Each structure stands twice: as structure tokens, then as C-alpha cells.
Amino acid sequence: MEPRRDPRGALVRPYAVTRGRTEPLQNIALEAVLSCTATQCAEARFAGHDKYRIATVCEGRAQSLAEIAAYTRMPLGVTRVLVADLVAEGLLTLHTAAPATGFAARMNLLGRVLSGLREL
Amino acid sequence: MDFANYDPAGANRSREIISAKIVIAGGFGVGKTTLVGAISEIQPLTTEALMTAAGVGIDDPSKVPGKETTTVAMDFGRITMADDLILYLFGTPGQTRFWFMWDEIIRGAVGAAVLVDTRRITDAFAPLDYFENRNLPYVVALNRFDGAPEYEPGEVREALAIPADVPLVMCDARQRDSVKQVLVTVVEHAMLRLQAEHGFAAPVG
Numbered sequence: 001m002e003p004r005r006d007p008r009g010a011l012v013r014p015y016a017v018t019r020g021r022t023e024p025l026q027n028i029a030l031e032a033v034l035s036c037t038a039t040q041c042a043e044a045r046f047a048g049h050d051k052y053r054i055a056t057v058c059e060g061r062a063q064s065l066a067e068i069a070a071y072t073r074m075p076l077g078v079t080r081v082l083v084a085d086l087v088a089e090g091l092l093t094l095h096t097a098a099p100a101t102g103f104a105a106r107m108n109l110l111g112r113v114l115s116g117l118r119e120l
Numbered sequence: 121m122d123f124a125n126y127d128p129a130g131a132n133r134s135r136e137i138i139s140a141k142i143v144i145a146g147g148f149g150v151g152k153t154t155l156v157g158a159i160s161e162i163q164p165l166t167t168e169a170l171m172t173a174a175g176v177g178i179d180d181p182s183k184v185p186g187k188e189t190t191t192v193a194m195d196f197g198r199i200t201m202a203d204d205l206i207l208y209l210f211g212t213p214g215q216t217r218f219w220f221m222w223d224e225i226i227r228g229a230v231g232a233a234v235l236v237d238t239r240r241i242t243d244a245f246a247p248l249d250y251f252e253n254r255n256l257p258y259v260v261a262l263n264r265f266d267g268a269p270e271y272e273p274g275e276v277r278e279a280l281a282i283p284a285d286v287p288l289v290m291c292d293a294r295q296r297d298s299v300k301q302v303l304v305t306v307v308e309h310a311m312l313r314l315q316a317e318h319g320f321a322a323p324v325g
């Protein structure tokens with residue numbers, strides 16, 4: 001794809017893969033994990049090259065937004081736009097990042113992380 | 121087979137996976153990547169964000185017309201604790217001018233460890249100030265490099281004006297057990313803070 005000239009300058013070029021869109025449909029956390037089934041991954045084949053690459057990274061193993069960006073070597077902002085699109089299209093499943101509110105839920109999470117660490 | 125749980129569509133259904141993160145902060149070259157690598161199940165990965173050379177704004181070119189751009193790298197590791205629980209460790213970018221990125225990294229975190237290199241203690245002022253002004257539980261970890269002056273933790277606490285309720289631990293970022301202890305301290309501190317916020321008395325001591 002030929003990067004179009006844009007008065008906004010060099011930063012636009014990485015966004016060619018999102019056709020210039022810079023706002024994600026939802027602001028996915030760095031550590032939020034995404035996964036996809038074999039069926040979803042097969043369907044993502046028709047969603048375009050970059051989206052398909054993302055789906056293959058998440059097939060069978062949940063990966064965070066940060067991991068997807070690292071493995072695909074795409075900048076974080078670009079990755080976030082594409083991942084949010086895939087979620088909206090039903091081709092990726094978004095899992096919840098740590099519950100930020102609610103005393104009991106938060107304590108339970110911290111307790112699980114603590115025992116997970118102690119067991120290492 | 122337990123038919124109550126039998127799910128013929130199970131192959132297409134995925135269980136909810138919870139992810140949590142702990143932030144490893146500190147100035148340039150204090151051992152952040154080393155610490156993450158000592159405990160992560162994967163080689164620390166790097167992801168890059170785009171921002172203006174001035175370190176303001178991020179990733180959104182519409183807000184920064186015509187500005188020179190630069191990339192900020194952050195690295196991170198992963199510990200899969202259970203089928204449904206993953207802990208990520210995120211290192212902050214070494215250049216402390218990228219505060220904007222720090223804000224994104226700490227959002228929703230369990231807590232943070234601020235690494236301090238005892239040979240360059242004053243480098244820790246900026247990162248510590250940052251956390252003093254955020255509502256995130258943090259601990260200070262003194263990463264004692266070979267040949268570094270042997271400060272007592274109390275001396276360091278005083279020199280850096282670290283509040284009494286902030287735990288201070290010694291560590292060796294290369295040693296898995298030492299890193300594990302730092303992370304345990306972060307989570308324990310976060311639990312105490314959370315309990316205190318909800319009216320449970322903090323233990324005396």
C-alpha cells in the first residue's frame with residue numbers, strides 16, 4: 001500500500017494499516033488478554049493481512065495487547081485500533097483486565113496473585 | 121464424564137481470563153529489564169509507542185500536526201499463574217521524561233516497585249516523586265550493584281525522604297528469589313493499603 005502524503009507528517013505512515021484511523025473503538029488495557037478459537041482465526045483470514053496476523057498470535061494461547069504488539073512488531077496505538085476492530089467483529093475474545101473496583105473482588109485477586117508468586 | 125458440565129460447544133467457548141500487572145519503575149539503567157527477565161516465563165518483550173519528540177501526546181497524529189516523532193520502548197514479562205490468571209510485569213521506559221507513558225503503564229496496576237541503584241541514589245528522586253503523587257501502592261527496592269556503597273536501608277530512606285509506610289527492601293535484580301520477594305512485598309503492601317482504605321486497622325508494628 002502506497003502511504004498517502006499527509007500534512008500531518010511522518011507519524012501517519014504507521015497508521016496506513018488502519019487506513020488512517022487512530023481512535024480505537026474501545027481503549028483496551030495494555031495487559032488485557034485476547035484469545036481466539038480456530039474458527040475465529042479461520043474467519044479472520046478474510047479480515048485483512050494485519051488482522052489475520054493478530055488472530056494467529058492469539059489462536060490457542062491468550063495474549064495481552066502488549067504481547068500482540070510485540071510479536072507483530074506494530075506500534076501499540078496501531079495494534080490497539082486493529083485489536084478493538086477484531087473484538088467488535090467477533091473475531092477475537094477480550095478478557096477482563098484485573099477488576100479495579102469492589103473490595104472483595106480486589107482482595108480476592110490480590111490474594112490469588114500473592115499465592116501464585118509464593119508458589120513460583 | 122460429568123454431564124452437568126458437558127458443553128458440546130466448549131471448543132468454541134473460552135473461559136474468562138483475568139490479567140493483573142505489577143509495574144517495575146526506576147531511572148535509566150537501574151536494572152528494570154534484568155528484574156523482569158529474572159522471573160518472567162518469556163524473554164522480556166518490547167513494545168513501542170509513538171510519540172512526539174517532546175515526549176507529549178502519543179500515538180495520535182491528529183493531535184500533533186507536523187511534530188517530529190520518536191518511539192518509546194517499554195518492556196514486559198509474563199507469569200502464567202493459572203488457566204485463568206496471568207500476571208504481567210511492565211518496566212517503565214528508562215528516560216523519565218516520558219511520563220505520559222508511565223501514566224498508561226500504571227493504570228489498573230496492582231502496585232509498583234521503584235528500583236533504586238545505590239550508586240546513583242539521586243536518580244531516584246524523579247521516579248519517587250512520580251509515585252508520591254499517584255494513588256498506586258509502591259515499594260522501594262534497593263538494587264545493590266557490585267562495588268556500590270553499603271548504605272543501611274535507614275540511611276537510604278532518610279536520604280530519599282521515603283515515607284515510613286512505604287516498604288523498603290534490598291534486592292538483586294538478577295536473582296529470581298530476590299525478585300520474587302520484591303513482588304511479594306508489592307502485593308502484600310497493596311493488600312494492606314486496600315484494607316486500610318476500607319476501615320480495617322493496620323497491624324501494629
Ligand SMILES: Nc1nc2c(ncn2[C@@H]2O[C@H](COP(=O)(O)OP(=O)(O)OP(=O)(O)O)[C@@H](O)[C@H]2O)c(=O)[nH]1
Nearest residue numbers: 147148149150151152153154214265266292293294
Ligand atoms: N551487579 C549487578 N548488576 C546488575 C543488577 N541489575 C542489573 N544489572 C546490570 O546493569 C545493567 C543495566 O540493567 P538493565 O536491566 O538493562 O537496566 P534497565 O533499568 O532496564 O535499563 P534501561 O531500560 O536502559 O533504563 C545490565 O548490564 C545488568 O546486567 C544487579 O542487581 N547487580
Ligand SMILES: [Mg+2]
Nearest residue numbers: 152153195211
Ligand atoms: Mg530496560
